[in-house]
Amino acid sequence: MVSLVGATERLTRRTLxxxxxxxxxxxxxxxxxxxQSGTIAAYLLAVLTVTGLYLILxxxxxxxxxxxxxxxxxxxxxxWMRSVHRYATDLFLVAAVIHGARVFGQxxxxxxxxxxxxxxxxxxxxxxxxxxxxxxxxWDSFGQRVALAGARLFDVxxxxxEPVTRIFAGDRPVPSAFFFLNLFVHIGxxxxxxxxxxxxxxxxxxxxxxxxxxxxxxxxxGLIVLAIVLPAPLGPAADPLxxxxxxxxxxxxxxxxxxxxxxxxxxxxxxxxxxVAVAVAVPFVTRRPREGSFTPSVVDPRLCTGCxxxxxxxxxxxxxxxxxxxxxxxxxxxxxxxxxxSCGICAASCAPMGVGPDGRTGRHQLVHIRSRVLPGLxxxxxxxxxxxxxxxxxxxxxxxxxxxxxxxxxEVPCIGTLHTSVIELLLRQGASGVxxxxxxxxxxxxxxxxxxxxxxxxxxxxxxxxxxVDRRRVLLTTAPAGLAGATVAEFVAFRDAVVALDQPTVxxxxxxxxxxxxxxxxxx
Amino acid sequence: xxxxxxxxxxxxxxxxxWGLAASSAVDLPWHGAxxxxxRLSWVARPERIExxxxxxxxxxxxxxxxxxxxxxxxxxxxTYRLSIAVDGQPAVERVLRGAGLxxxxxxxxxxxxxxxxxxxxxxxRFTRVEPFEAPMDSTDVRRGAVPRDLALDxxxxxxxxxxxxxxxxxxxxxxxxx
Numbered sequence: 001m002v003s004l005v006g007a008t009e010r011l012t013r014r015t016l017x018x019x020x021x022x023x024x025x026x027x028x029x030x031x032x033x034x035x036q037s038g039t040i041a042a043y044l045l046a047v048l049t050v051t052g053l054y055l056i057l058x059x060x061x062x063x064x065x066x067x068x069x070x071x072x073x074x075x076x077x078x079x080w081m082r083s084v085h086r087y088a089t090d091l092f093l094v095a096a097v098i099h100g101a102r103v104f105g106q107x108x109x110x111x112x113x114x115x116x117x118x119x120x121x122x123x124x125x126x127x128x129x130x131x132x133x134x135x136x137x138x139w140d141s142f143g144q145r146v147a148l149a150g151a152r153l154f155d156v157x158x159x160x161x162e163p164v165t166r167i168f169a170g171d172r173p174v175p176s177a178f179f180f181l182n183l184f185v186h187i188g189x190x191x192x193x194x195x196x197x198x199x200x201x202x203x204x205x206x207x208x209x210x211x212x213x214x215x216x217x218x219x220x221x222g223l224i225v226l227a228i229v230l231p232a233p234l235g236p237a238a239d240p241l242x243x244x245x246x247x248x249x250x251x252x253x254x255x256x257x258x259x260x261x262x263x264x265x266x267x268x269x270x271x272x273x274x275x276v277a278v279a280v281a282v283p284f285v286t287r288r289p290r291e292g293s294f295t296p297s298v299v300d301p302r303l304c305t306g307c308x309x310x311x312x313x314x315x316x317x318x319x320x321x322x323x324x325x326x327x328x329x330x331x332x333x334x335x336x337x338x339x340x341x342s343c344g345i346c347a348a349s350c351a352p353m354g355v356g357p358d359g360r361t362g363r364h365q366l367v368h369i370r371s372r373v374l375p376g377l378x379x380x381x382x383x384x385x386x387x388x389x390x391x392x393x394x395x396x397x398x399x400x401x402x403x404x405x406x407x408x409x410x411e412v413p414c415i416g417t418l419h420t421s422v423i424e425l426l427l428r429q430g431a432s433g434v435x436x437x438x439x440x441x442x443x444x445x446x447x448x449x450x451x452x453x454x455x456x457x458x459x460x461x462x463x464x465x466x467x468x469v470d471r472r473r474v475l476l477t478t479a480p481a482g483l484a485g486a487t488v489a490e491f492v493a494f495r496d497a498v499v500a501l502d503q504p505t506v507x508x509x510x511x512x513x514x515x516x517x518x519x520x521x522x523x524x
Numbered sequence: 525x526x527x528x529x530x531x532x533x534x535x536x537x538x539x540x541x542w543g544l545a546a547s548s549a550v551d552l553p554w555h556g557a558x559x560x561x562x563r564l565s566w567v568a569r570p571e572r573i574e575x576x577x578x579x580x581x582x583x584x585x586x587x588x589x590x591x592x593x594x595x596x597x598x599x600x601x602x603t604y605r606l607s608i609a610v611d612g613q614p615a616v617e618r619v620l621r622g623a624g625l626x627x628x629x630x631x632x633x634x635x636x637x638x639x640x641x642x643x644x645x646x647x648x649r650f651t652r653v654e655p656f657e658a659p660m661d662s663t664d665v666r667r668g669a670v671p672r673d674l675a676l677d678x679x680x681x682x683x684x685x686x687x688x689x690x691x692x693x694x695x696x697x698x699x700x701x702x
Contacts, residue, residue, distance in 0.1 A: 026532045087544055145554060161623035162567075166634050169565035171691035171700075222541055230545040241687045241702035243559045249552035258552060 005285050012105035016098075017395070020443070021482020029480035031218075035442040036211040037099035040219065042197060043210050044092040047220065049190065051085040056187070061179040064139040065237035072234045083227030089131050090252040091223070096124050106393075106445040107286060112203055112316060112339045114283035119199040121279045126193050131253035133186040137179070142247040142254075144168065144238035149257050156265040170240030203339065204447070205317040293413070295357050296337035297346050303354025306330025309462040313349035315447035316341055343446035344417035348456065351463035353419060362419035362463070365412075369422055370429075373410050377430035382499045384408075386433040387426050388491060390479070391415050391449070393439050398484040402491055407435065414438070415476075416449020420456050420465040427473055428507045433498035435491050437479040450478065473498050560641040560682040562610065564648065566692035568631040568670035570622045571661070573654055574599030601628050602652050604670070609647040610639055619653055631670070641684040648690060648697060650674040671695055 016034065023032045033040060058078065060067040071078035100120055103109055109117040135146040151164040167174055201207035210216055233248040249257075260268045288294040299310075301324065310333050311319045318339035321331035333355055335346075347356025353363045377385050388407035390399060391414055399409055408431070412418050415438035423434045436457075441450040455461035457476050465474065475494045479487040555561075576597040584592045601622040608616040615637050623629040633650070652672040660669065676697035682688045689700045 026529055026536055086548060090544055090547060141554075161629045162632050163634055166565060166567075166632060169563060169634060169691075170687065170689050171565045222537065226541045226545055230542070230549070232545075232548050239702065241689060241700070243555035243561060243685045243687060245553065245555060245557040245559070245685065246551040247554050248548070249550045251547035251550065 009105055009107055009286070012101050016102055016105050017481045020480065024480045024482045029440050029478065029483065031212060031215050032440065032443075032480075033095075033211070033215060033219075034098060034102070035440055036215055037095045037102060039208050039211040039442075040215070041092050041095040041099055043216060043219070044088045044095065045190070045193060045197065047088045047223070048085060048092065051081050051088065052190070054081050055085060056183075059137065059183065061176050061183055064137060064179050065143075068138045068140070068234065069237070072231070079231050080224060080227035083230075083232040084223045085134075086232040086250075087223050087226060089127075089134065090250065091219075093124065093127055093131070093252045096120070096127065100124070102443075104282065104286070107288070108341075108445060110283045110287040111341050112318070113341060115203055116200050117283050118280055119196050121276070123193055123196045123200060125276070126189050126196060128253060130186060130189040130193070131250075133182050133189065135250070135254070136182050137186060138234060139174075139179070139238045140235035140248070141238055141244045142235045142249065144240070145247045146254060146257065147238075149260055153260070153265045153268055156269065168240050174238075174240075203316060205315055206448070208442075290337070290342075294342045295359070296340035296342055297335045297344070297355055297357050299333045299335055300354040300361075301326070301332045303350075303352040304330075304332045305352055305354075306332060307351070307462065308333075309349045309351070310346040310355050313448070313452055314346055315343065319346060319355070343449075344413055345446050345449060345452060347417050348419045349452065349463060353421070353463075356417075360413070360417060362421055365419050365422050366425055369410070369425055373408065373426065374429050376408055377426075382432040382503050383495055385431050386435060386491075386495045386498060387431045389415065389418055389422075389434060389436045391438045393443075393445055394437060394479045395481060395484050398437070398479055398487055401484055401488045405488060405492060405495070407491060407495075414444060414446040414449040415453045416444065416446050416451075418453065420463055423457070423465055423474055424469050427469060427504065430506045431473075432501075432503060433473045433475070433494060435494050436474070436476045437487055437491075438476075440478050440480050443480075470501075470504070472501060473504075555685070558641060558684050560639050560684060561687045562608070562615075562637045562639050562644075562646060562682070562690070563687050564606075564608070564633050564635040564690045566633050566690075566697075568604065568620075568633060568650070568692065569668050570601040570604065570627075570631055571652065571664045571669045571672070572599050572667075573602050602654050603627075604631060605649070605651050605653050606633065606635070607647075607649045608635070608637065610637065611645050612647075636687075639682060639688075641682055641686070643679055643681045644688075645677075645679045646688070646690075646699070647677040648675065650697070 020032060020034055023029075023034055029035075054077070055071060058067060058071050068082070071082050073079070103113075103117065103120075132146055132150055135143045136150075137143070148165065148168055151168065155163045155165055167178055201209070211219070235248045236244070290296060297318070306321065306324075308321055308331075311321055316339055318336050318341075319333050320336070322334045324330065324332045335355070342357045344357050344360045347353070347361050347365070350356070350362060353361050355361065356364070373387065377387070384406050386407055387410055388402045389410045389412060390402070392411050393414070399411070403409055415436055418436065423436070426434050436453065438444070438450045438453060444450055452461065454476055456463060457465045457474060458471075475490070477487065477490055574597040576595055578595055579593070584594070604620050606616060606618055606620055607614065616635060620631045620633065621627040622631050650670075651674070656672060660672065670692070674692070674697050676690060676699065678699060680688050680699055680701070682701070686702050690697055691700065692698070
């Protein structure tokens with residue numbers, strides 16, 4: 001079971017990386033919509049709300065088909081508003097599924113993120129149900145088909161004694177009350193989705209709900225142009241006493257209809273239940289043991305100065321400041337293990353290196369560098385002493401290519417976990433340059449790693465890279481999937497630039513405490 | 525090369541947009557070009573079949589004052605047999621019971637049978653299964669119970685893509701075409 005889950009995760013990750021690589025060859029990686037799938041889905045909910053509010057002004061429950069036809073016939077606003085509403089629904093579901101796949105592939109669905117995963121699954125389900133009611137509202141031949149398919153499934157449930165399917169039999173007009181109820185549900189479900197979205201991001205610090213401006217406006221303009229050029233089809237008005245040979249079809253929201261056609265409703269419910277059960281079980285089957293690489297962060301209260309930086313940087317809001325139980329006047333950080341996902345971002349936020357998952361705090365990183373990396377920097381010329389710090393999520397091919405260029409590779413789980421003292425130590429003990437390559441900011445498995453690293457290296461955010469460190473010897477860059485060649489070229493240019501500089505004197509005897517000012521004030 | 529990337533990006537974006545629109549524009553087969561159907565749809569309130577007996581004086585005395593009813597009835601809803609034949613060939617033969625756990629709700633008849641378009645002889649019967657001798661009880665008449673024997677035997681020309689709908693109108697089976 002575990003190996004099957006792992007294999008599925010790897011397959012998903014590889015597929016998405018291949019798609020990312022393809023995208024990066026034709027577009028700027030900063031605007032890769034696959035990285036922005038979550039924000040695109042959230043933003044499309046806003047587009048759907050705006051267009052939906054307009055459409056509802058002209059919808060009549062007493063004459064659903066005629067009113068929708070009138071909207072579709074209005075060339076100025078109605079036609080494209082309706083089409084944008086429809087296409088945005090399709091795009092929302094596509095974006096939501098990609099977002100789910102990305103989260104699954106990056107193994108970000110377990111532990112405290114289970115709520116986000118399960119609410120995400122519910123949001124997709126509610127989105128599909130909302131699309132169902134939307135198609136019924138139009139009451140064209142496809143709306144009739146969707147209504148019948150849904151009614152057939154509903155009728156096997158022991159809820160109503162009168163089959164809902166009878167409403168569409170044709171012996172009496174479909175009552176307005178039905179369309180009123182349908183409209184009520186179509187408005188109610190998005191309200192539920194609003195609550196669901198709040199739940200979805202409730203355990204995330206600084207949730208991002210909108211894609212970058214160029215992508216945002218590009219998407220809206222693209223949808224409008226598409227709606228004008230290729231308006232969404234509207235079938236003939238529903239007639240219960242007619243058997244249309246074909247109906248218009250919507251793949252992204254109604255793919256289940258051809259699969260359910262002619263099959264027992266109980267079988268369909270069984271398959272739906274199985275799919276839902278598997279989706280909801282994902283956080284439990286992908287759960288990692290809370291040890292080794294996944295051990296929660298801990299705080300060393302002797303080192304904590306109460307500066308509050310780790311609480312600000314934690315992407316999951318897992319750290320709070322609480323009163324100390326000794327006589328020092330400051331607060332002390334406290335990690336809630338139930339909320340900590342062991343991303344390690346806090347390790348790099350702490351100047352005195354007093355917080356982080358066991359084995360990955362700043363102090364552990366320095367020990368690791370001293371024992372594993374520095375011995376390799378004692379010999380060789382300047383070109384052979386450039387260290388490439390790579391995020392573990394970057395391409396394997398990139399590591400091989402950088403290695404072939406003579407880089408000393410140092411892999412970290414995320415560049416956001418890299419304490420700036422590590423960079424300083426490397427430079428003061430033999431490295432001629434430190435090349436740090438991370439994932440694109442919106443593709444970071446730890447959510448905010450590249451953002452915090454940039455601020456720490458270049459903008460004095462705690463724990464900042466000290467002013468005494470020569471910035472010409474440090475390069476922070478992004479290594480997007482599929483662009484290993486560009487990253488290697490960047491490395492080569494950087495290596496050549498640092499080789500041309502005067503080589504620094506190697507400081508053999510550095511006291512760790514000198515790297516970390518607050519430590520001097522703390523009795524260790 | 526930037527312009528080339530932009531062109532490729534535009535083409536890919538256009539293709540994605542076209543794909544999005546195309547996924548909404550596919551015609552999905554439903555009934556086929558030469559389909560027709562016979563549909564039955566009505567609601568029938570079943571008769572109540574009761575067995576009644578008069579309670580003895582002793583039995584009445586044993587009961588609390590507010591429960592002393594001289595006549596006690598135990599009953600159930602009648603069941604009905606639906607049979608459909610198209611061109612003399614039996615299509616459906618089944619017994620229908622009232623809805624609900626105790627089968628005391630109305631019978632909801634909803635049946636659809638594909639038939640070939642054209643002139644078809646349709647014979648439908650909906651009869652009470654339990655034998656009956658006495659005329660329908662006045663209470664049942666008041667409650668709007670369905671007649672004990674409904675029948676429709678007719679030749680109907682069903683056009684292609686049309687549904688011939690049989691429903692209950694004023695206590696009789698009636699046929700309707702679009």
